[in-house]
Amino acid sequence: MKQIYDTAIIGGGAIGTATAYFLAKSGQKVLLLERGSVAGESSSKCDGNVQVGDSPAGTDTEMICKSLQLFPQVVKDLDLDVQWKSCTSMFAFETEAEQEAGRLLAEEKYAAGVPMRMLDKQEIHFLEPNLASDIPGGILTDGDGQVNPMLLCLGLLRRAVQYGAVFYTGTRVQSLEKTDGGFLIRTLEQDYRAVNVVAAAGVWTPDIGRMVGIEVPILPRQGQILVTETVNNFVHRTVTEFGYIMTRQESRDFVRNTTPDMEKFGVAALLEPTEGGTLLIGSSRRFDGYNIQNDDRVIRAMVQRVCRFFPKLADIHMIRCYAGLRPYTADHRPILSATPMEGFYIASGHEGSGIALSVITGLLMDELLCGRPLSLDLEPYRFSRFQEKVSGQTGGYARMNM
Known part of the structure; x- marks a missing residue:
């Protein structure tokens, strides 16, 4: 209780x-509290892709590009190998109609400086021979990245401690009390004091917000991942169906040739090679509360969908599966913001981009709390945008209370 921290962070994920990491590097006295283990929740139940192709053009693309630029600098400063690498990634079209929509996206992104280019049928099958023979083309993106999510979290925290941060795992916050000097943070083990608090607890951020009377409009959106046996050179980069972009953004303007279960569970084909030689198979998106149990119906739909793009996967064994929760907001953008409660900040709501946007988020929160010029305009990510929605408006704040 004698120690008053500049900032207490609640949540030990990415x-x-x-x-x-960034606040401690700037010289702040930082406390991090995690109720379980570091990277024990969503950050350990995801892939490690850092991709620019599936983000909407504009501010969101600018944000992921800045994160991609920042990753090599941060990784170089860590004393743990987090398996970071720059790589290419691919979107595959199922139909000629998708091909035309993809062409418009690629042209828009290329004009914004994103290194994306169209692939015709011959090119895409030369790069990925195991794709289904009728796939008409795709998009290739240069300069994306991959990282091991759990090692990234451990590496960031380890370096933060070297910069002076203090952390406690297995420490659940019981209450937050606003005081003249900041906040009194009560846990079962002991109490802590901090001038500022950053709620970075992913899908559990609303629980932290309610401790200070703030309703945080974030919902848990479940995703499942399948893991195969070791396979050599089956796929050479992360390959995602173009329709993934539509499922992620909940678009109804784009019709895919899918089954009712695929649509119901937000299934889109994704295949990613890992450092260990296995393949990760995704993806799914559904609202099912805080349930992280795998569902046979979802698994079946995922396997059917990925085998549509890679038929030879039918001969490969799946060895395990797992599910995690993505922190979802109605406009698919994170909340990186101060709140009506002075000193209480939110850094959450990244949905499936938490790993990809981790380092740029850390930098922006450091700049925000320390009062330095921002590397990116945070207006689109402010908390108050949800309060300005009219109750009952489609896609607005009311959607978050479903």
């Missing part, structure tokens, strides 16, 4: 550890 966002929380990245924020701790």
